Amino acid sequence: MEDERSNTRRAFLRAAAVGIAVLVVGVRDALAAPAPRDPGPGDDMPDAAKKVLRERFGARQIKDGHVSLDLPEVAPDSREVPVFIETDLPMEPDRYVKAIHLVVDHNPDIYVAGFQLTPAxxxxxxxxxxxxxxxxxxxxxxxxxxxxxWWAHKLVYTTLNGCV
Amino acid sequence: MTLGAAPAAGDPRILLPPGIRQDAVIYVRALVSHPMYTGMSRDEQGALIREYYIKSVEITYGGQRVARFEWTSGISRDPYVAFPLRATHEAPLHIAWTDTKGKVYTQTAAIAFGG
Incomplete structure (x- = not known):
């Protein structure tokens, strides 16, 4: 009886050891394999964001360039993400930047702010x-x-929901 | 996420750089205390806090409107904004922030050369 129990225990330990080995190998393989890149919230605009742009700008084409957008890659506090927008477009009486629009694809209010400017x-x-x-x-x-x-966009990773 | 005690709205501030030279482009920094509630957060009793935020900012320089901002509750609490201004003449710079309850917070700073 004593033997039988220790046999069972031995069998169990052996099975556990094999199990652990399999796990270790599995983890090692997973580490060795190239990590699949987290696609995250990619460049594809969600339909709701496309709709916001369509309502505001109609079918007008938005081109890349002339805008520099400075944002952190990872926002330490999603309640306060610093944004700096700058453009090299002229600010003269007859040719000027009339507005800067700020859009966040996955925010409840996608259109965050509009800044209407003048050459002054x-x-x-x-x-x-x-x-x-x-x-x-x-x-x-x-x-x-x-x-x-003209536009620029940047992917920002956040941790917590900052929409408080 | 619970929010701390409701901060008082107000205390509008304009910060100008020192030593403004005529025709230089300066950066004006403007700040007002405001909770900027989205309407999606709850108080300590678990009740939804109603949406309440600064919805527009009007900037005039020497009586002329030079910029106007439309905001949503997506702008952070105690909203901060900095923008350029060409200091063409000595005149007051006036900023008015209006919130969704219709309350207007105003501040004036003198654009003066030298100093």
Whole structure:
């Protein structure tokens, strides 16, 4: 009886050891394999965000360029994400930046803010702080008085929901 | 996530750089205390806190409107904004923040050369 029990125990220990070995090998293989890149909230705009842009800008084309968007790659506090938007477009009486629009694809309010500017400012830039619900593309769209639209966007990773 | 005691709204501030030269582009920093509630957070009793935020900011320089901002509750609590301004003449810079309850917070700073 005593033997039988220790046999059972031995068998159990052996099985456990094999199990652990399998796990270790499995983990090692998983580590060795190239980690699949977390696609995250990618460049693809969600339909709701596309709708916001369509409502505001119609079918007008938004082109890449002329906008620099400075944001942290990872936001330590998603209740206060610093955003700096700047453009090299002219700020002259007849050619100027009329507005800077700020859009966050995955926020409850996708259109976060609109900044209407005039040539009296001399330059076009905005520095502010925004809330983010989760990791998302942040987009800055610059609109000129002649109706051109330029943008820049950046993916920002967040930890907590900052939409308080 | 619970929020601390409701901060008092108000205390509008304008910060100008020292030593402004004529025709230089300066950066104006503006700050106002405001909870900027989204309407999605709850108080300590678990009740939803109603949406309450600064919805517009109007900036005039020497009586002329130079910028206007439309905001949502996606702008952080105690909203901060910095923007450029070409200091063409000595005149007051006036900023008015309006919240969703219709309350207006105003502040004026003098654009003066030298100093």
């Amino acid at each position: 400012l001399g330059k076009a830039s905005i520095d502010t702080r925004i809330k983010m619900r989760r990791s998302s593309q942040v987009r800055a769209i610059v609109e000129t008085n002649t109706g051109e639209l």
